Amino acid sequence: GQQLNQSPQSMFIQEGEDVSMNCTSSSIFNTWLWYKQEPGEGPVLLIALYKAGELTSNGRLTAQFGITRKDSFLNISASIPSDVGIYFCAGLNSNTGNQFYFGTGTSLTVIP
Amino acid sequence: GAGVSQSPRYKVAKRGQDVALRCDPISGHVSLFWYQQALGQGPEFLTYFQNEAQLDKSGLPSDRFFAERPEGSVSTLKIQRTQQEDSAVYLCASSRESEAFFGQGTRLTVV
Numbered sequence: 001g002q003q004l005n006q007s008p009q010s011m012f013i014q015e016g017e018d019v020s021m022n023c024t025s026s027s028i029f030n031t032w033l034w035y036k037q038e039p040g041e042g043p044v045l046l047i048a049l050y051k052a053g054e055l056t057s058n059g060r061l062t063a064q065f066g067i068t069r070k071d072s073f074l075n076i077s078a079s080i081p082s083d084v085g086i087y088f089c090a091g092l093n094s095n096t097g098n099q100f101y102f103g104t105g106t107s108l109t110v111i112p
Numbered sequence: 113g114a115g116v117s118q119s120p121r122y123k124v125a126k127r128g129q130d131v132a133l134r135c136d137p138i139s140g141h142v143s144l145f146w147y148q149q150a151l152g153q154g155p156e157f158l159t160y161f162q163n164e165a166q167l168d169k170s171g172l173p174s175d176r177f178f179a180e181r182p183e184g185s186v187s188t189l190k191i192q193r194t195q196q197e198d199s200a201v202y203l204c205a206s207s208r209e210s211e212a213f214f215g216q217g218t219r220l221t222v223v
Binding site for chain 2: 004006021030031033035040041042043044045048050087090092094097098099100101102103105
């Protein structure tokens, strides 16, 4: 199945640093979602985006729906140890189907 | 319920055994999805239900995989004659509009 290109694949950062990751697709989406997954758990929804250019925040997390509708970005400010996990983007085009396509994930490690 | 519930959390099956994985979606959610997640990978789509209707099963990897949602609520993913390559985490999600909420998954190990 289709998977979105997500980068970077992994990040090792110091506590307090800011984090940026992005997701790109060859297809247009009308919804972008960002999830965090911890070991042994299912993905937890962090942010949902519905409009090109939209910028949405959830605490220290900010995500943007790219203008081309083929990409999205997630930023985490002032990282803390509990930010550790794998972050996935997911895209949906409800005009062409109902399945959410997932990125390959960004593994984040925060060093205290 | 408050969230998507999946059972069992862990399943070990001998190669050739049949398994059944259960998903209880969030109450009132019309859409239900099954995904397969291999180690170190993102979730890959298997199948989608709207109420009791299976509208898309294009992601099911073989005819050994079968999913049902007979009353439009609980869903079961059945895998017949399991093979080692079926080992993965199977995730269920239910959706309200354009947001999907996941269960904790069932980790299937075929030995």
